[in-house]
Amino acid sequence: MTTAALVPAPDPRPHPGLPPALPARRALSEVGVVLMAAAACLGSWWAAPLPLWIGGCAGLAALAARRPAMLVLGTFLLAAGLGHRAEAGLGAPAPGPFEGVVTLVSDPRETPWGSRADVSFGGKRYEVQAGGGAAGTLGLSLAGERLLVHGRVSRPPPGAAWLKPRHVIGRVTADTIERHDAGAAPWRAANRFRRLLQRGAEVMDEPARSLYGGFVLGDDSGQTAEIVDDFRASGLTHLLVVSGSNVAYVLVLASPLTNRLGPRARWAATFGVVAAFALVTRFEPSILRASAMAAVAVTVTLAGRPATSLRILGLAVTALVLIDPLLVHSVAFQLSVAASLGIVLLSRPIAAALAGPAVVRSALAVTLAAQVAVAPVLVPRFGGMPVVAVFANLVAVPVAGLVTTWGLPAGVLAGLAGPGVGRWLHLPTELAIDWVAATASTAARVPLGEVSVRELLVVVLAGAAAVLGSLRGWAPAIHRGALMVVVVALLAPAVSLRSAPFHAEPLAGVHLYRSGGATVIVLGAQRSPSPGRALEAFRRAGVRRIDLLVAADPPPRLLRALRHRWSVGQVLDPLKPVEVTVGGLRVEVDPWPSAGLSSGGVVVTAAGR
Template sequence: MWYRLANAIHRTLTAGADSFAPEQRFLYLGLVMGDDRGQSELMRFRFQASGLSHLLAVSGQNVSFLLAVAAPVLRQLSQRAQVVAGGLLLVVFALVTRGEPSVLRAAVMAAIALASVASGRVASGIRILSMTIMVLVLADPLLVHSIGFQLSICATAGLLLMARPLAERLPGPAWLRLPLAVTLVAQVATAPVLIALAGGIPAAATPANLLAVPVAGLVMMLGVTVGLLAGLLRNPVAEVLQIPSELLVRWIEWVATKGSQSPLPLLRPVQLLLLGVAVLILLMRDSQRLRDCAAPDVAKQGLKILASCASMLLLVLAVRPVSAEVGTTALTDAATLWVGDCGGKVLVLGSVANSGDLLESLWAAGIRDLDIVLVQPGSRAVGAALEVTQQFHPRRVLSIAERSPPGMSPIGASTWTVGGVQVSTALSSTKKHSTSLEPRVALLGSACSV
């Protein structure tokens, strides 16, 4: 019965999003109930490169918004009825989202908190988190190997311990301090896992999360209310009801796209250490001990100015844009990047097995735009070229095939030179005594021409 109910809710939410464009529909379903089956490699890359990949799968945030939507109804019930109704709601949501580790963590925490309040024994957040970990690990010991579970636990512990103290110390208006503190603390708390998993944290993550996370919460709340209603109705009424959600989803997609295209680098351990030292200097500058020391006011002011300059210098060093290294880089078995002395960037594409890995490799190499993409024959090469084109906007996409796919120009026997890189083709004989065109790319040193 429970699985039938969960599947019915899943089908209703999916039907309610039929008016969305395909990319926005898959993103909407990921934001509301963690259904990431239709999301493209390009979408996954953009959200990962902008530090928003946690939005593509449901998390504890979704549980919080679900309970917020249900709160007006739950308040009308007795305490015991609130615990029962809230528990049933959490069970259904966990089934709809296919039991994601982060959802299980949040659902168990919420259930323990509800039971604690109903029994009159209010427990601290850390104690509830500890009890949640024990319950889940005892139920499924293999959860300790789940990346989602590790990230969820680290982020929750960090928020419980550090979010409010940091918000009190940050400058600026109150409406900005707490969201900024939550974003920074979540990134710091999950940094050890992310460094081991991806090598670092995108520098664009902080502004991207500030712009996208509150909107994602609105999408979630609209999804479990208006989205369900739209799924029960027919177009055009359902389409009109979903207009706000569609606009919000497009905003989140835009933030992810711009974040992935920004020149900000991946913050590796060294850069994170520099940022940590910069924050420490700022905290020391505003510390009570410095204000209470017996030094003259002029000396105190000079120290504050010096501390501010040192912090800004460390910040600039940590987040300075990366540039691609001159030379030849084999990104995958079937993709090679050529960077000339004068800034020319040429990508030669073969039969790429995973376009997501290719996009990540280009981004990690400091590539944010390309001059020429040379595509060899084959459907995989063409598919990868289309995603590369959407992300890096090359000036020219050239095809070696006799019949060029749409959007690509045949290179034929012509030669292209850009930023110290020369691109051409040459005839090559095969074992069957036939000939075919093969790519030829060469670095021209300081010969800079376009």
């Protein structure tokens, strides 16, 4: 669910206290607004060295002459010039010593070597990495606070495209970090609010406590690799990222106050609520999109001009991209815009093509529309989209909304009242979080696989035929046939997982053997994989259980992660000679192997050979 779905289009009828609607005039159609937003995105991506005055003059001339096509062209030229200027500001710094007072622009994150965070210094942004005592100081800080940093600055690594939308020009390896002050007043207020919610959430047990921060604030700190992969495998990761639904829920919570105000006061109050929530949630790309849409919606309401959700989305995207052209390189922004566009354009046609109760059809249509729309972004970048996501979202999303609508005000009261009252206030919150977490954990175990680009194309084409056939009254056989093709394409990944090869190497140095219903995993002599990478790799390989794990002193975190997802049988030490048979597999462990064994001193063959 997104802001596009939850913020209604303004009522075109006269409303007491609002100025009368202005007379109709030649303006951009809905298609024109979408084209303008697309032009802004394409121009920012192109980032050509065009003088800004060319695009600016073309846009002003288009507005004066009321020429929609010229306005789209002017937007493209202006976005291209702005994009080039933004990228030109990302020049890497000269390597050398670094010393100065920096302002945190992101909350610190834990890394295997310490902590990291984005900071602002001298009008530029850097990524600070710290270990040891410096990591402790950095880890206790929050965005907006100021720190005194001593260290060395270096250029970013080659091909670090993920740094571009964050405006990061270099890396600072900190030797020492000292707290300077709490930062500007708005940041101090936002951090006090976040710490109040965190204090109120201390009454909850894990994993509900860390998940609460994700649901309400988009804070993923403290979430284990098991929880992260459960939500990723079930297609529910978007619930742990603040988005349009969070903004909509906050506006609902504020509506008893804002609805009592006059039009102009309501406009100002809504702007204030949206801006405050964006500050608390650190201006994440999805929040920027949702906040911009809310701002456009209340503005057109005040102006007395009816606007559909599609027009609001187009105007919001255009404004955001012109303000920050580097947003087009943010995957989070791309997913947020794609999901909103999909819900606006596809949810109603899909609902009309489905059978069943209206409530179920509507919920399923929104889920399908969002999943189809984000698939072109997700599948090429991350290798696939979980098939089970459709069903998991139907079960989890309605309950996840309660975590914000109830959990946010309850968190404030719990933080103020203390643990005694907070435990009772957060009981519904914890129950809702446990429901969503159980849904994610259960769905992650369902071996339905992931949709690849090939299956995605089939689903999109056949699904479009099914929707068109329903809306245009085509022969029922065509409609049913198209739906059958969709079902077959969605089941194809599960079928391919059942025909797994005898041997596979899902990770470098990690060997996976399957035969006769048995599964053996051999970890190489090198460093064991991280729990997150192991869970993802084995899940995508279709592992259903682990009968035998051969590993030299496997890390407890890795074993805990594997046992969270699968039943793990015997664990063998490769330094001790042994020969065992597990199901259809025969395993020989030789601590002093001959040369040429890909899995070290472990030989796995089919039993009976």
